[in-house]
Amino acid sequence: MNAILSDYFLPCLWASLASAGFGLIFNIHGRGLTICAFGAGLGWLVYLLALDAWGQDIFAAFLAAIVCGFYSEIMARLRRCPVTGYLLVALLPLVPGAGVYYAMQYCVQGENERFLTTLLHTFGMAAALSVGAMLVTSVLRALLPKFHRAIH
Amino acid sequence: MNDDKLLALGAELGRRLMSSGAEIYRVEESVIRLLRAYGAEPQVFAVPSCLFISLSAPDEPAVMRMCRIPAHGTDIELLEQCNCLCRELCRNPIPVEEAFEQVTHLEDRCRKHNPAVVLFGYWMTTAFFALFFGGTLPDCLSAGLCGLAVGLCALFGTRITGSNIFFRTTVHAALVSAFAFLLLRAGVAQNLEAVTIGSLMVLVPGVALTNAMREIMAGDIFSGLNRTAEVILVATAIALGTALPLILGQYI
Structure with missing residues (x-):
C-alpha cells in the first residue's frame, strides 16, 4: 500500500499540481485548470505503468502521449474549446527537462560521449511525445471529419 | 461588399489568435472560415511572425493585407474567446462593422489572472x-x-x-x-x-x-x-x- 502511494500516487499528484501552476502562467481559468491538471497526472500514471510493464521509456512516453492526446481531444470537444491548451499542459511532465539539464552538464564537464547519448535520448523522447499526441489528432480528424467541422 | 473592412476584420482576429499562441493551421482555418461566412473567397498564409490575407473578386482589383505579429507568450483564455467569437460569427454573420467592434473588444471579454x-x-x-x-x-x-x-x-x-x-x-x-x-x-x-x-x-x-x-x-x-x-x-x-x-x- 505504501509502495503504491510513494511510487505512483505521489508523483502523479506532484505532476498535476505543477501543471496546474503552468495553467496559471498560461492564463487558464476555472474548470479548464482542473482538466489540465488531471490530464497531466493521468499522462504520468500511464508513463509509469508502461515503464513498469515494458521497461522502455521512449515507448512509455509514446503511450502516455497517446492517452494525453485522447483525453485532451475529448475534453476539448466536450467543452467546445481548442485542444491546444489542454494538450500543452497535459504533456508538460513528460517533456524531457531533466534530459536537457544532464546533457548540458555532461557537455560542460567535457564528457562528450555521455553528452551525445543523453542528447539523442532527449530528442527521442521529444519525438515520441509529439508523434503520439499528433497521431491522435490526425486519426480523429480523418475518422470524424463531420464531427470536427460541426464543432470547429 | 466592402473589402477593406472585411480584410481588417480578418486581420484583427488572426492577429489575436496568433498572439495567443494558436497553431498556424488553426489561425489560417479560422480566418478562412470567417471571411467565407461573409461571402468572400480569401487566400490566407501565416508564418509564426506574419499573417497575409488577400481577397479577390472577378471584376475588382485584388486587395491584400499583411500583419506583423510581435513576440508573444501563450494566453489560452484569449485563444478560447477568439475561437468562440469566430464560431459565433461564422454561424451568424452580423454586419461587418459590428463584428469588427466585437473583435477589437475581445481583450475586454477575457479574464486575466493578476x-x-x-x-x-x-x-x-x-x-x-x-x-x-x-x-x-x-x-x-x-x-x-x-x-x-x-x-x-x-x-x-x-x-x-x-x-x-x-x-x-x-x-x-x-x-x-x-x-x-x-x-x-x-x-x-x-x-x-x-x-x-x-x-x-x-x-x-x-x-x-x-x-x-x-x-x-x-x-x-x-x-x-x-x-x-x-x-x-x-x-x-x-x-x-x-x-x-x-x-x-x-x-x-
Missing part, C-alpha cells in the same frame, strides 16, 4: 516539479524561491532583459542556477539537481517543442522548422545560462 496569481503559478510549478524530481521538502521550498525569482524577472524585468528570447532565457536560467547554488551553500537546499531541474521546467521549451512537431505533422513545414529553430535556441540558452553560475561557483 500578477500575484501568475507569480503563485511560477511558485507552484517549480516547487512541485522539485518534489516530482525526487526532492525533499527543503528542496521544494528552495525551488519555489527560484521560481519566484524567475517569475518576478519574467513579469517585471522585461525592460532590462529585452524581448530577445535567447538573451532572456539565458538570464532566467542563470538566475535559477545561481539561486539554487546559493541556497545549497546556505544549507537550505539538500539536492542541487532536484532544485535546478525542477525550476528549469518553467523555462524548458516544452510548449514550443510540442507546437513545432504539431506544425510539421499538420503540414506547415515552414512554421515547424521556424519553431524547431526556436526550441534549439532556447535549449542552448538554458544550457548556457545554467552552466555560467556552476562554472563560477567552482572558484568560490
Whole structure:
C-alpha cells in the first residue's frame, strides 16, 4: 500500500499540481485548470505503468502521449474549446527537462560521449511525445471529419 | 461588399489568435472560415511572425493585407474567446462593422489572472516539479524561491532583459542556477539537481517543442522548422545560462 502511494500516487499528484501552476502562467481559468491538471497526472500514471510493464521509456512516453492526446481531444470537444491548451499542459511532465539539464552538464564537464547519448535520448523522447499526441489528432480528424467541422 | 473592412476584420482576429499562441493551421482555418461566412473567397498564409490575407473578386482589383505579429507568450483564455467569437460569427454573420467592434473588444471579454496569481503559478510549478524530481521538502521550498525569482524577472524585468528570447532565457536560467547554488551553500537546499531541474521546467521549451512537431505533422513545414529553430535556441540558452553560475561557483 505504501509502495503504491510513494511510487505512483505521489508523483502523479506532484505532476498535476505543477501543471496546474503552468495553467496559471498560461492564463487558464476555472474548470479548464482542473482538466489540465488531471490530464497531466493521468499522462504520468500511464508513463509509469508502461515503464513498469515494458521497461522502455521512449515507448512509455509514446503511450502516455497517446492517452494525453485522447483525453485532451475529448475534453476539448466536450467543452467546445481548442485542444491546444489542454494538450500543452497535459504533456508538460513528460517533456524531457531533466534530459536537457544532464546533457548540458555532461557537455560542460567535457564528457562528450555521455553528452551525445543523453542528447539523442532527449530528442527521442521529444519525438515520441509529439508523434503520439499528433497521431491522435490526425486519426480523429480523418475518422470524424463531420464531427470536427460541426464543432470547429 | 466592402473589402477593406472585411480584410481588417480578418486581420484583427488572426492577429489575436496568433498572439495567443494558436497553431498556424488553426489561425489560417479560422480566418478562412470567417471571411467565407461573409461571402468572400480569401487566400490566407501565416508564418509564426506574419499573417497575409488577400481577397479577390472577378471584376475588382485584388486587395491584400499583411500583419506583423510581435513576440508573444501563450494566453489560452484569449485563444478560447477568439475561437468562440469566430464560431459565433461564422454561424451568424452580423454586419461587418459590428463584428469588427466585437473583435477589437475581445481583450475586454477575457479574464486575466493578476500578477500575484501568475507569480503563485511560477511558485507552484517549480516547487512541485522539485518534489516530482525526487526532492525533499527543503528542496521544494528552495525551488519555489527560484521560481519566484524567475517569475518576478519574467513579469517585471522585461525592460532590462529585452524581448530577445535567447538573451532572456539565458538570464532566467542563470538566475535559477545561481539561486539554487546559493541556497545549497546556505544549507537550505539538500539536492542541487532536484532544485535546478525542477525550476528549469518553467523555462524548458516544452510548449514550443510540442507546437513545432504539431506544425510539421499538420503540414506547415515552414512554421515547424521556424519553431524547431526556436526550441534549439532556447535549449542552448538554458544550457548556457545554467552552466555560467556552476562554472563560477567552482572558484568560490
